[in-house]
Amino acid sequence: MPLLEVKDLCKDFGGLRAVSNFHLKMEKGEIVGLIGPNGAGKTTVFNLITGLIPPTSGSIIFQGENLVGLPPYKIAAKGVARTFQNIRLFKNMSVLDNVRAVLHVQNGYGLWQAALHGPRYAHKEEQALARARELLEVVNLASREQDPAGSLPYGDQRRLEIARALALEPKLLLLDEPAAGMNPREVASLIELIRFIKDKFQLTVLLIEHQMGLVMNLCERIVVMDFGEIIAEGTPREVSNNPLVLEAYLGKGAVVN
Amino acid sequence: MERLLEQIINGLQLGFVYALIALGYTMVYGIIKLINFAHGDVFMVGAFIGYFAYTFWGFSLFGAVLIAMVLCALLGILIERVAYRPLRYAPRIAALISALGVSLFLEYFSSLKFVFGPNFRVVQPPLKEIHWNLGGIPITNIQVIIVSVVILLLLVLQYLVYRTKIGTAMRAVSFDHDAARLMGINVDFIISFTFALGSALAAAGGVLYTLAYPQIYPFMGIMPGLKAFTAAVLGGIGIIPGAVLGSLIMGQVETLTAAYLTSQMRDAIAFLILIVVLLVRPSGILGRSDPEKV
Amino acid sequence: MVIPILRRPIVLGGLFGALYVVLKLLGLVGLINDYWQRVLDQALITTIGALGLSIIYGFAGQFSLGHAAFYGIGAYTAGVIGKVWGHGNLAYFLLALLAGVLMAGFIAFLLGIPILRLRSDYLGIATLGFGVIVRVAMENSNKLYPPLGGATGMTGIPQVANFDWIFWFAAGTLVLVCNLVTSSYGRAWLSIREDEIAADALGIDTTRYKILAFVLGCALAGLAGGLYAYRYPYLHPSSFDFLKSFDFLLIVVLGGLGSISGTVVTAIAWVFLLEGLRIVLGQAFVDWRGIIYALILIVTILLRPQGLFSGKEWRLLFPSLSQDRTLGKEGKHASFGG
Amino acid sequence: SGKTSQTSTGEKTIKIGFIAPLTGDVKTFGESAKNAFLLALEQAGMKAGDYKIEYVIADDRNDATEAVNVADKLISQDKVQAIVGSVTSRTTIPISEVANSKKVLLITPTATATKVTVDNKRKEFVFRACFLDPFQGKVAAQFARENLKAKTAAVLYDQGNDYSKGLAEAFKKSFEAGGGQVVAWESYSKDDQDFSAVLTNIAGKNPDILYLPDYYQKVSLIGKQARGKGIKAVFLGGDGWDSSELDFAAMEGGYFTNHYSPDDPRSEVQKWIQQYKAKYGTVPDALGTLAYDATNLLLNAIKTANSNDPVKIKEALQATKDFPGVTGKITFDANGDPVKPAHIIQIKGGKQVYVTTINP
Amino acid sequence: MLEVKDLEVFYGSIQALHGISFKVNEGEIVTLIGANGAGKSTTLRTISGLVRPRRGKILFRGTDISRVPAHTIVRMGVAHVPEGRKIFPNLTVLENLQMGAYTRSNKQEIEESLERVFKSFPRLKERVKQLAGTLSGGEQQMLAMGRSLMSKPSLLLLDEPSMGLSPILVEEIFEIIKNINREGTTVLLVEQNAFMALQIAHRAYVLETGKLVLEGAAKEVRDNPKVRSAYLGELSFAS
Numbered sequence A: 001m002p003l004l005e006v007k008d009l010c011k012d013f014g015g016l017r018a019v020s021n022f023h024l025k026m027e028k029g030e031i032v033g034l035i036g037p038n039g040a041g042k043t044t045v046f047n048l049i050t051g052l053i054p055p056t057s058g059s060i061i062f063q064g065e066n067l068v069g070l071p072p073y074k075i076a077a078k079g080v081a082r083t084f085q086n087i088r089l090f091k092n093m094s095v096l097d098n099v100r101a102v103l104h105v106q107n108g109y110g111l112w113q114a115a116l117h118g119p120r121y122a123h124k125e126e127q128a129l130a131r132a133r134e135l136l137e138v139v140n141l142a143s144r145e146q147d148p149a150g151s152l153p154y155g156d157q158r159r160l161e162i163a164r165a166l167a168l169e170p171k172l173l174l175l176d177e178p179a180a181g182m183n184p185r186e187v188a189s190l191i192e193l194i195r196f197i198k199d200k201f202q203l204t205v206l207l208i209e210h211q212m213g214l215v216m217n218l219c220e221r222i223v224v225m226d227f228g229e230i231i232a233e234g235t236p237r238e239v240s241n242n243p244l245v246l247e248a249y250l251g252k253g254a255v256v257n
Numbered sequence B: 001m002e003r004l005l006e007q008i009i010n011g012l013q014l015g016f017v018y019a020l021i022a023l024g025y026t027m028v029y030g031i032i033k034l035i036n037f038a039h040g041d042v043f044m045v046g047a048f049i050g051y052f053a054y055t056f057w058g059f060s061l062f063g064a065v066l067i068a069m070v071l072c073a074l075l076g077i078l079i080e081r082v083a084y085r086p087l088r089y090a091p092r093i094a095a096l097i098s099a100l101g102v103s104l105f106l107e108y109f110s111s112l113k114f115v116f117g118p119n120f121r122v123v124q125p126p127l128k129e130i131h132w133n134l135g136g137i138p139i140t141n142i143q144v145i146i147v148s149v150v151i152l153l154l155l156v157l158q159y160l161v162y163r164t165k166i167g168t169a170m171r172a173v174s175f176d177h178d179a180a181r182l183m184g185i186n187v188d189f190i191i192s193f194t195f196a197l198g199s200a201l202a203a204a205g206g207v208l209y210t211l212a213y214p215q216i217y218p219f220m221g222i223m224p225g226l227k228a229f230t231a232a233v234l235g236g237i238g239i240i241p242g243a244v245l246g247s248l249i250m251g252q253v254e255t256l257t258a259a260y261l262t263s264q265m266r267d268a269i270a271f272l273i274l275i276v277v278l279l280v281r282p283s284g285i286l287g288r289s290d291p292e293k294v
Numbered sequence C: 001m002v003i004p005i006l007r008r009p010i011v012l013g014g015l016f017g018a019l020y021v022v023l024k025l026l027g028l029v030g031l032i033n034d035y036w037q038r039v040l041d042q043a044l045i046t047t048i049g050a051l052g053l054s055i056i057y058g059f060a061g062q063f064s065l066g067h068a069a070f071y072g073i074g075a076y077t078a079g080v081i082g083k084v085w086g087h088g089n090l091a092y093f094l095l096a097l098l099a100g101v102l103m104a105g106f107i108a109f110l111l112g113i114p115i116l117r118l119r120s121d122y123l124g125i126a127t128l129g130f131g132v133i134v135r136v137a138m139e140n141s142n143k144l145y146p147p148l149g150g151a152t153g154m155t156g157i158p159q160v161a162n163f164d165w166i167f168w169f170a171a172g173t174l175v176l177v178c179n180l181v182t183s184s185y186g187r188a189w190l191s192i193r194e195d196e197i198a199a200d201a202l203g204i205d206t207t208r209y210k211i212l213a214f215v216l217g218c219a220l221a222g223l224a225g226g227l228y229a230y231r232y233p234y235l236h237p238s239s240f241d242f243l244k245s246f247d248f249l250l251i252v253v254l255g256g257l258g259s260i261s262g263t264v265v266t267a268i269a270w271v272f273l274l275e276g277l278r279i280v281l282g283q284a285f286v287d288w289r290g291i292i293y294a295l296i297l298i299v300t301i302l303l304r305p306q307g308l309f310s311g312k313e314w315r316l317l318f319p320s321l322s323q324d325r326t327l328g329k330e331g332k333h334a335s336f337g338g
Numbered sequence D: 001s002g003k004t005s006q007t008s009t010g011e012k013t014i015k016i017g018f019i020a021p022l023t024g025d026v027k028t029f030g031e032s033a034k035n036a037f038l039l040a041l042e043q044a045g046m047k048a049g050d051y052k053i054e055y056v057i058a059d060d061r062n063d064a065t066e067a068v069n070v071a072d073k074l075i076s077q078d079k080v081q082a083i084v085g086s087v088t089s090r091t092t093i094p095i096s097e098v099a100n101s102k103k104v105l106l107i108t109p110t111a112t113a114t115k116v117t118v119d120n121k122r123k124e125f126v127f128r129a130c131f132l133d134p135f136q137g138k139v140a141a142q143f144a145r146e147n148l149k150a151k152t153a154a155v156l157y158d159q160g161n162d163y164s165k166g167l168a169e170a171f172k173k174s175f176e177a178g179g180g181q182v183v184a185w186e187s188y189s190k191d192d193q194d195f196s197a198v199l200t201n202i203a204g205k206n207p208d209i210l211y212l213p214d215y216y217q218k219v220s221l222i223g224k225q226a227r228g229k230g231i232k233a234v235f236l237g238g239d240g241w242d243s244s245e246l247d248f249a250a251m252e253g254g255y256f257t258n259h260y261s262p263d264d265p266r267s268e269v270q271k272w273i274q275q276y277k278a279k280y281g282t283v284p285d286a287l288g289t290l291a292y293d294a295t296n297l298l299l300n301a302i303k304t305a306n307s308n309d310p311v312k313i314k315e316a317l318q319a320t321k322d323f324p325g326v327t328g329k330i331t332f333d334a335n336g337d338p339v340k341p342a343h344i345i346q347i348k349g350g351k352q353v354y355v356t357t358i359n360p
Numbered sequence E: 001m002l003e004v005k006d007l008e009v010f011y012g013s014i015q016a017l018h019g020i021s022f023k024v025n026e027g028e029i030v031t032l033i034g035a036n037g038a039g040k041s042t043t044l045r046t047i048s049g050l051v052r053p054r055r056g057k058i059l060f061r062g063t064d065i066s067r068v069p070a071h072t073i074v075r076m077g078v079a080h081v082p083e084g085r086k087i088f089p090n091l092t093v094l095e096n097l098q099m100g101a102y103t104r105s106n107k108q109e110i111e112e113s114l115e116r117v118f119k120s121f122p123r124l125k126e127r128v129k130q131l132a133g134t135l136s137g138g139e140q141q142m143l144a145m146g147r148s149l150m151s152k153p154s155l156l157l158l159d160e161p162s163m164g165l166s167p168i169l170v171e172e173i174f175e176i177i178k179n180i181n182r183e184g185t186t187v188l189l190v191e192q193n194a195f196m197a198l199q200i201a202h203r204a205y206v207l208e209t210g211k212l213v214l215e216g217a218a219k220e221v222r223d224n225p226k227v228r229s230a231y232l233g234e235l236s237f238a239s
Ligand SMILES: Nc1ncnc2c1ncn2[C@@H]1O[C@H](COP(=O)(O)OP(=O)(O)OP(=O)(O)O)[C@@H](O)[C@H]1O
Pocket: A013, A018, A036, A037, A038, A039, A040, A041, A042, A043, A044, A045, A085, B291, B292, B293, B294, E134, E135, E136, E137, E138, E164
């Protein structure tokens, strides 16, 4: 059984069909790239999978269960985590609390424990703290755990978003332009990071990116969208030689280095 | 049947009076996203200035409206300068608290003996009320004036905001101050202008209000201000026709409740309807409720 | 591991115990007369109510302009029980307070479910509207049940809430609220305040947490109202109208959104300011009180737009807490309209 | 009582507190009362009997919570032995609770609610100078039935104001008991300025009388709008109408019950009007007049008891008989409420004209 | 044409620029590269007047503009396309462009500028009536640039114009920048995409945590081994 299977997914905004008959099958452990021109509908696909907007039609089967109609927090609890194209951190909370806010999902203690700071609270909080620090360590932000998230440099914010998503212990991680605004050097270290967390946490990754360096380097398989539809699909090599993709997206110069 | 018609007219009058205030409220909100709680109090100051102008300074009604508008525009600019501008980059709620402070200040300061004094004053506007009967429908000249002024203001404001250069600049400022600055827009000037305009509208509202309800006192702005703001929210705040629509609905609801249900429940029903409407249309009747794009 | 658990109760217990003893002693030697005692009690009651709004608005970011309505619901509920059945019996007093808390919380729950979907100013105006509805209901309450008094107000509530009760209820509330906001609940509330969509997408059941914050906060308003009813001999609808809601709002904002310490200090300072101005201005300038008050309000917010504590906390109350939870430069409200 | 007050010079003093709304939306009422209070003290030469008078003025902002605080302040901080105030029932009821429990004398000029002096039990230390809501309502109803021969009446009152509501209910009861019919029973709230909906309803019922028990500022607006709606009914109201700020044109022809009549030739009345005018430049209104009487009643009791002990003053006050106040000869009943006649005044030709006196 | 001297900028107590000096000559494309948070955007924001420097001078054609308000600087001929585009989403494409010409009053000249913008960005012409908020990312970037050209600037400040754009659009945008420059507009370009930026620029400066660490002709900078390892990355991507 595939981890994720999206079938005949459509989304209309008023008269505009932003996603049209989208389909995608992902096996456990894959890294798949989702690319396409601006406005192709990539982010919308993410929003549909995570339940932020309801699809017009179609189904999204995750571990054999249809996600359509579930509220976002339930989908997240089932193991689908994401980052956002325009960073959406909890800016005024500390770096540590950004991660811990999400951790609580697996960290249940009742209202009474919380109100009285009972033993179960203390125990669970200690676990949460340790876990959050571990995740910050992974993205190399441990030294800044007390700073407000909004005060971090841009690249660090992107990595904090990844740590926050990891706190959900997801099975599927959706990354929306994780390298945007990074210079090639930083992109390179991001590639390392994504590889590392994929192995360490046994993730399946679906990522959107315009920086071909990253996509071609990381992804085993690439799906190309244009005007809401899939126009090509295949290995990086296949895709980058596809004339449709060249014309619509990569350009004739196609510098993939 | 005839009574119903008369009640609807009553509701229209009340609605148009609310609209008079709501237009200024919604203008300011639309541009700076500030619930300017002091609006009702500028309205009060306008009513007082108008009263002094036609009772003691010998102005005509038109002259009184004009002078109240000019003085209140200056007052608006002053308030913006002192109480809101320093908070331009602070959280929005800070400006709201400042607005509450200004509102209290205007109310309490005006009730000092050497300012307006605490009295309720009966005023005699320089305009005799004339009653007409249009096929069984009773209408007064004051109603006609108020309705015409509201419609005129609606058109003028729509034109100003959507068809003129300064209006476009206002809309640009409402989106992002820095971006507007980079277009060469003097943001401080535009905001001052917006306040001046909003305050002038409040003043005009204040003077015309005394035609319909010939009594003034320093706390007179609170309730009409609140109702007008509610009406603006009902119609979709920041949207100029929405202010008028919301006001007309409020007017009808209040009047019909008082007339046919129970006068005790008038405010309760009006706000109940507001809540219900918001639950169905979370951004008001004409408000665009575009969900945040992720 | 045991030690940190015990350290907090000991520190806080000692702190409040010492404060209590000092205040009691001051009262005994006559340095606190009945007047200042009353003002102090009012300050503590206001603190309890303001802590409630702090949860709702300061932490969960839900703009409520109807807080005084719940304060009133608590007061009337608790008050009528004491008036009709309690007659000064302490067990009834405690029962009545509980009833006030539950009633305020229950109504908040019923209202919160539909209404908390609204955002920012729209939520504010809807809660304000609810406040008006409650006031009208209070004005006509005697038709439903004559002891409630309606527009004539309610008297006859036994005045058994003395300083001891009020102090320990306030201290208890403070500890409870501090504990909550440093737990996963507090973090969930903050994350909703910061970015509701992101919180939702990251597994936080935003609806549930918003309602929880609203119910808890309103329940605290109910508790404050209950204490008020047993300390102030007369309940009148006008004591719970929308202007009173603004009082709670400005306390929470001036204290600094998301700061418990700020809320406490501002609530107390606010009550003492209003009364203190009487003394400072004397009788020659009685009618300047409102003006000076307004000016202080404006000047304070101009000088400290992020609030007095701007999201910081006293270490004493929060032995283990990250220090900055200020609202940022950009206001948190969604923008709309054209 | 332990409340000894001896100044350093050995002179005997009594301290009197005064509470009224001196800020906020009904400040204007508080100002009238304060003027009258000060004038009465001044006329007495700041002395009552052997006692030199000191006074403390405090503001309650017409807020029930502040009223309690302020009562506590006057009693425990300023150590007053007696209080004059406050103006509205909303603040006077809580003040009366505090004063009575602390055994400090309270006399309110204008709070008309029954609960002020008696709430299940008589509050021994509390008195008032005005008559109660039920009495005025009853008098108005009696006048309407007997003198105006009215058969139908409409009542329009402020639902959030206990004064207005009290009068309205008393009027209805008596009017119906006297065989009349209340054909419309309508209300509004404090900040309403537009009454056209209810007035249209009332116009449809075509009543003989429109009873408007509220303060002058509200009835002025209502009166004007009522005539605009073509209501021909005779307006009738209570002491709240008595103010130079009433819209006389709008209320022309209306009658109201009042504590006194400016036409009354008695010297107390004429002296009061003349002296108030001389000092403050305006005609005193009902609130001021009652505050004047309240203060004088208190001073008289202090003089009679020649003591600053609230218990003794209380006894003297309770024993007051036929005190010649501006509002008539005042005697207190067992509840501390005055027994005195009501006067009916008509608005005629832009002036107040005395019509008749009705005894309780 | 532009000369920055010893610029120091603070956000509250945080110092973002530690005294930087550089020059842009008439007719050049100068690029400013550097890591995240180095202070590139801050430099541009200070030049265009959105941020007040604590110390230092900004000479534009010889006049110090470091204390001049932003809206006046626009009139002097400096246009700034900010990070994140900042187009007005609730205005139409045409209104956005007209906003760009806010400082100008000659109707006919504005009309001419509009034609020129449409020539550079034919796609905008197709969408004059559309609300700008509904444009795709690339179109929004074109609109932002077109809008800034409407003020007929002599100096154009561009902050990461390629951010978030598809590869084909990135190329197109850089092509357009070259054209704009060729037609006589001086350009100061801030970019993360250092490859491309260094390809079209004449000269370059490297900024590191608020200080300039390197300057020179674009080609030299590109070949500098330190720059290669710090900003260009020595990765060979599979293709
Ligand atoms: N909430 C919304 N309401 C209306 N239209 C929307 C909404 N969200 C997206 N769209 C439209 O749907 C289309 C696809 O947008 P989407 O954000 O998915 O593009 P994308 O492929 O992620 O592009 P980019 O690479 O620029 O991020 C666009 O035309 C966009 O304007």
